Each structure stands twice: as C-alpha cells, then as structure tokens.
Amino acid sequence: MPLTELQIRNARTGEKIIQLGDDRGLYLEVHPNGSKLWRYKYRHAAKQKRLALGRYPDVGLAEARRRRDEARRQLESGIDPLMARKREKLTAAFNAANSFGDVAKEYIDKMVAEGRADTTISKVNWLLEQLQPIAAFPITDLKPMDVLAALKRIEARGKYETARRCRSFAGRCGGYHCGWRGTSGVCRGTRRLDAHRSGHMAQAAG
Numbered sequence: 001m002p003l004t005e006l007q008i009r010n011a012r013t014g015e016k017i018i019q020l021g022d023d024r025g026l027y028l029e030v031h032p033n034g035s036k037l038w039r040y041k042y043r044h045a046a047k048q049k050r051l052a053l054g055r056y057p058d059v060g061l062a063e064a065r066r067r068r069d070e071a072r073r074q075l076e077s078g079i080d081p082l083m084a085r086k087r088e089k090l091t092a093a094f095n096a097a098n099s100f101g102d103v104a105k106e107y108i109d110k111m112v113a114e115g116r117a118d119t120t121i122s123k124v125n126w127l128l129e130q131l132q133p134i135a136a137f138p139i140t141d142l143k144p145m146d147v148l149a150a151l152k153r154i155e156a157r158g159k160y161e162t163a164r165r166c167r168s169f170a171g172r173c174g175g176y177h178c179g180w181r182g183t184s185g186v187c188r189g190t191r192r193l194d195a196h197r198s199g200h201m202a203q204a205a206g
Contacts, residue, residue: 003028005061011036026068028056038064040071044080051081100142100173101135104128107176127169130154130162134170139177 003022011020011030018030029037038053053059053067071081108124128135133150134142147170154163 003061008036008056008061022061022065024068024072026053026064028064038067040068040081042071042075042081044075044082049080049082051085095138095140098139099135100131100137100139100170101128103139103177104131104135104169104173107173110176124169127162127166130166131170139174 003020008028013030013032013034015032020028020030025041027039029039036056038056038059040051040053042049051071053064074081074084108121112121131150133153134146137146151163151167154166
C-alpha cells in the first residue's frame with residue numbers, strides 16, 4: 001500500500017537501513033541515525049538503478065511523488081534520469097567556472113597568440129577592467145541588461161566613448177564564446193544590446 005504522512009513521521013529507526021515502499025518505484029530509506037531519504041528505483045538499459053529524490057521532511061510525500069513522476073516521464077522518453085542529473089551537474093559546474101572575465105581573458109590570450117600589437121592588448125585589458133562589475137557572471141547566464149547596467153555606470157562618469165568601446169568588446173567576447181564554446185547570454189543578446197545602445201547614445205549626443 002502507498003505510504004501516508006503519518007507512517008513516515010512515526011517510522012522508527014533500527015540497526016540497519018529500513019526501506020518503506022510507496023508506489024511505482026518510490027520508497028523511503030530510514031537510516032539508523034534518523035535520516036529519512038527518498039529514493040526512486042527503476043530499470044534502464046537492463047540495469048537496476050536508483051535516484052535520490054531528497055530528504056524528508058524537506059521533501060514531503062507529495063513532492064517526492066512529483067519528482068518520481070518526472071523521472072518516469074524521462075524514462076518514457078528514453079532518458080536515464082540519473083545520467084541526466086549528472087549531466088546537469090557537470091554543465092552547471094562548467095558554466096560556473098566560465099565567467100565573462102574568464103572568457104574575456106581567453107579571448108585576449110587568443111589576440112596575443114595571433115600577434116596583435118602590444119598597444120591593442122593593453123587597450124582590451126583596460127576595457128576588461130572597466131567591465132569588472134560583470135566579470136564574475138557565468139557567461140551563459142549573462143543577460144544584455146547586465147551588460148547595459150555596467151555600461152551605464154561608465155556613462156555616469158561621462159565616459160560615453162569608453163562605454164561604446166566596452167560594449168563592442170563585450171560583444172566580441174560573446175561572439176568568441178558563441179563560435180568556440182556554444183551559445184552564451186552575451187551572444188544571444190548582442191543585437192538587442194546594439195539596438196538599445198544606439199538609441200541611448202543618440203539621445204545622449206542630442
């Protein structure tokens with residue numbers, strides 16, 4: 001029979017892990033130390049697997065069932081829920097380790113390797129310094145408005161030409177990321193940002 005909240009709350013610990021079954025592969029592990037962990041047991045590619053669904057009571061019975069159902073839908077689509085989760089974690093870790101500043105520095109290194117003039121390299125390094133407010137942002141999460149906010153801070157000091165050059169530099173970094181690594185927020189929003197900046201700069205000039 002499916003579990004009830006009362007059964008879960010009253011579940012007693014033992015010397016070994018106790019499994020309380022719910023329905024359609026969902027069960028609760030009750031550990032000797034009192035921890036209660038949700039698990040989903042399933043088969044994929046002829047192999048028995050299990051997926052962690054959270055800790056009770058942080059994840060209640062209804063939420064555990066919802067997570068199980070989501071995993072079941074993945075299986076129906078031919079996706080291994082466990083591998084999908086591992087892939088998501090790897091992607092998140094990769095994105096977090098690749099900030100706008102990291103990508104910008106790689107782009108500058110590429111310019112150095114191509115033999116660009118020292119004065120050019122000095123200028124782009126200086127532009128990167130002006131964009132420090134967004135340097136730590138994961139580049140895949142960076143939105144055009146994030147870049148715009150950084151540019152407005154530069155414009156607030158009356159540095160309109162510097163803001164224009166920083167916008168161009170940010171766009172080139174986004175283009176580098178698009179071409180070599182994949183799609184980034186900067187890349188997706190470059191055209192929208194260009195249009196926004198053009199109108200804003202025209203108003204400033206007027």
